Amino acid sequence: MKGVPPSRSSAEPQRFLLLAILIGAFAGLVVVCFHIAIDAMSWWALDVAAGRSRAALVLVPAGGALLASALVTFAFKAASGSGLTATKSAVYVSDGEIPPSTIVGKFLACTVSLGTGNALGPEDPALQIGAGLASRLGRVFQLQRGQQRLVGPVGAAAGIAAAFNTPITAVLFVIEEVIGAWNAAVLGSIVLASVSAVVVSRTFLGNDPLFGTPIVGLAPPAELGVYAVVGVACGLLAAGYVRAAAWLRTRLSREQRWQRPLLAAGAGVCVGVAALFAPQTFGVGYTTIDSVLHGRYPWQSLVVLGTIKAALTAVCFGAGVPGGMFAPTLFAGAMVGGAVGDLAREVGVVSPSTPIGGFVLVGMGSFFAAVFRAPMTSIFMVFEVSASYVVMLPVMIANTLAYLVTRPLQPTPFFDWVAQFERLALPSHEELREFEPHRVEDLLMRQAPVLATPKDAVAALLERASDQGVDFVVVRTENGVDRWSYVAGDDLRRAADNGVAVLGDVVATPMPALFPDDTSDGALRALGAAPCAVVESRTEPRQVLGWVSLDSVLAAYRDAVGAVEPERAPTAPGAPPPPGAPPPGPATQHDGSDAAGDLLAVDPGAGDGVEAATTGRASAGVAAADARRAGG
């Protein structure tokens, strides 16, 4: 790989942490500029539309969508698609490489599309811009390959932290959705980058949180029931929301490039027409969420606004208008939570004086959790946005319910669907979270197939091994304490050919030791070239519990592959395969084996924790991906 330094330095982790701060500063500055550019574009567009006919208001988002789509279709092709998926792709596919044109393209296209009021959000583009900047810095500072892969998520966290002004949420989101693993070294870098980005962002844009959240009081037990209803409603509606967006994306995707900007312009027209009747749905929508938090709309209005915004977002997303899904998801969630809360007040389930803000916050969190399947992120997002600890209990209840309700209705998480749609076989972190690895205790053989002592005859042992169908013997040597080693079948046969009579004259190899709770992955690593390992008790190290052979581990993997359900098609439920889905590019044109190969190629002795995290994740991810392929 170009730029890889010849040797590893012990100061690498520290350098990586310093680089994380630098990434945060860069991402923070660029995201501040992005924010300013969107607002400036919005002012300009509204000034153009102001005082003119109503058609001008329709044409502004249409023109913006047309131009933005044209930019990513013809000028900055790498900037098309989901930012999160692109960042994950950089981690798993392209050694952390995100082309500079992605940063420029995403910045320009999303400034135009969001500034002209299209119904998408700036967080996902900010995430990708941050990741792109980090990737560039990683290249400039010649990071090692493993670190180069992980620098993207660090930048992604910085980007999202600067855009949302929520550092904890950014850290959790990247851990949950991009990396999918907790590791001290990576976590430290992500935290530093997020904090650095937020400091920069607050320096220029002020300390105000995203929303002016009203004070939320402690919920009485009856109110918790309403919060549970908010969770269920969010779960149900989120499934429909994701399905609608996926269905439209599948239907509206076009093979012909020139058609894509026209489709986007059509989506912009929808946004403009909707703005004539419901101006609250115009633009990113944070202002409207703020109004809803303060209880300015009755539940009937919230239902209407939520429905219109969700439909517009699905249309914009389906038509490929550049922009992210976070803000619209928060908008829809706010409307669901607010509507349920206000209805509960109206029918008398809760006191009419109960502030609506709590329901709105919980709705936002629950809908976010249900759509993106990031429950931890959503909980802390609400906490960070509201700065209220008392809201945590209702949020946890509602988020859990929303998550559980939406899973059977929409089995594929949103970003996994996007990745599949973009023909990327990326690991699903939701699946990884639920991946239950085999334990050594499940593969345990209570008795060694062929147990020998140094005094045993070689010829007899060969015969016993042949009878048992194994190609090794386990040797027990007693020099005061038991020691376990093995002799491979080839060595035995060679010894027999050379006339060696007893096993004691053959060189035995020490046997690796495992514990019952070790994973099969750990067992494979420990076994190395050995055909068998001894399993000892953790409490009494010399007590042998049994043996694990390489064959038994591999058999367990084979059984797991056979039990995995068939792979889901990368299309919306009930829809045909995408006719105009983007053709696989050089970075994505693979069947998963390249990524697996690359990831497993990381030096297992890296020892700095960063690559170890990648490798551990990779093996699990590859196992899952292989399982799906085999099942399919």
Next chain:
Amino acid sequence: MTSSGASDFARLRVMLSWSWVRTALVFALLGVLFVATSFASGAYRRERERRAEAELERGRALVADGHLSPAIDAFRSSLELARDGIDAQYELGLALVGLGQDAEARAYLRTVVDRQPSRSMAHLALARIAARTRRFDDARRRYEAAITGQWPPDGESRLDARMELIQLLREARLSREAVAAIGVARAELTPDDPRQAELAAWLASEGQRDEAADVLRAYTEAAGNDGGAFARLGHLELTRFQFASARAAFLRAVEITKAKDLQEFVALCESALRLDPSGPRLRTRTRLLRGRDLLRLAAAMDSRCRGEVTAIDPRSVEAARLLALPVSRVEGPESYVDLATGLRAARPSGCLATSPEERALDLVLDKLAAS
């Protein structure tokens, strides 16, 4: 040094220098980006403030035209652009109070008074919201804060706040505090301020009739031609049984307003003055004659209302007997007054006074009963 060692050293130097150059370039780029962002954010902030100010002014103009709802939208737009905009929060709070959206208004106004505790109008609006919801303690605290704060040169004033505080204290039945607050307000008002009359009415309703009359008298003297105040003074003096003062006040009121209904009160006062046996500097015979007139009126009214029953009623019979006697044979005016009072007590509830004399009879009997 060997040739391979020299080339390694050269390579290391190149690597080191390139590394430092790269680092320097990155930091230079960061510096450039920082400066560019500073300029951009400065311009952005100024533009936001300009737009926020424009929206604020638009909202104020709409409020001035009485269009509260669009004004609220303008203030909200201003706040979106400058979330810290204290003026926008203040104006929005006041506009929301105007539309009766008290809960939201309170949130904004609280923010305003938290940040600028001397904003009296915000305290006043909060006090009004609290008073509407009958949270008297909060309202009183807010009114007091408003009174001690700073006031804009035009519009409502500290005295308006005082007047509202007095009303609140009366509603809360804090009589002593209300009277004390009225005293403070009186001192702050000019003698010819029409609100003096209002204070007098409140004093009277708190049972402080003498003070109320003093206030009204001082005000009517200072104001000179406030007919309504003279009429109120007349009524107040009537309730104090100061018939001469009442007559003078009513006469002045009639003179100013030319109202015919006030002339009836003048007649009433004159009747009362004619009937009152307790007037100052009266001779005994005059007192006796007035007492007899009282009894005669009471007996006539009794006869009008009760008809034939009076023929067998002992009090009516006694009244007739007493009236038949010459005044010189009656011990004192109390004999007439006691009997007239008894006849009035026996009067049916539907029997109302129909003439100024009959009303004057009741007034004089009340005065005598009170004394």
